[in-house]
Amino acid sequence: MIKNNAYTFIELSFITIMIDNWVKPKAVEILLFLLNTSEEPSLTTIQQKVGGSFTTINAALDALSRAGLIKEERKPSNKVDSKRAVVIGVKRVVTLTPKGKKVAEKLAEIKEIMEKG
Numbered sequence: 001m002i003k004n005n006a007y008t009f010i011e012l013s014f015i016t017i018m019i020d021n022w023v024k025p026k027a028v029e030i031l032l033f034l035l036n037t038s039e040e041p042s043l044t045t046i047q048q049k050v051g052g053s054f055t056t057i058n059a060a061l062d063a064l065s066r067a068g069l070i071k072e073e074r075k076p077s078n079k080v081d082s083k084r085a086v087v088i089g090v091k092r093v094v095t096l097t098p099k100g101k102k103v104a105e106k107l108a109e110i111k112e113i114m115e116k117g
Contacts, residue, residue, distance in 0.1 A: 026052050026060040028107055031069065031096070035104035040093045042077075061094060069100030 029050045034041070041049070047057045064070045077091035096104060 026050060026056055027064050030057070030060055030064065030094075031100060031104040031107060032111065034070065034094065034096045035101065035108060040073075040095055043092045043094065046094060064100070068097055069103055070094050071097055 030046060033046065033050055037049075039045075043054075043057065043061070046061070047054060050057065052060075061070065061072070065072060071094075073093045073095075074090045075093050077089045079089065
């Protein structure tokens, strides 16, 4: 019974991030990761921690942004390459919105219930 209720909740919660009639599975993982991190992770960090291709992570982030669950900022990012040259770039930093935090907290509760069985 819990399984069906949890699935229904997730399905209804993510109706706005559905694309082609399927839920972006990485979207849930990204929300849970953002809930449990104290840093402002970049797209690269999220990709490394959650797994998946750049295209998959980017599509999930776009869907979460459209749903109002995350916000993205572009911050200057200067790095030194292997030849000691400064590479000037931009880092996409992702954080939860207040709405996104509430949804992520609910998903974390459901995950805990499901894991306890």
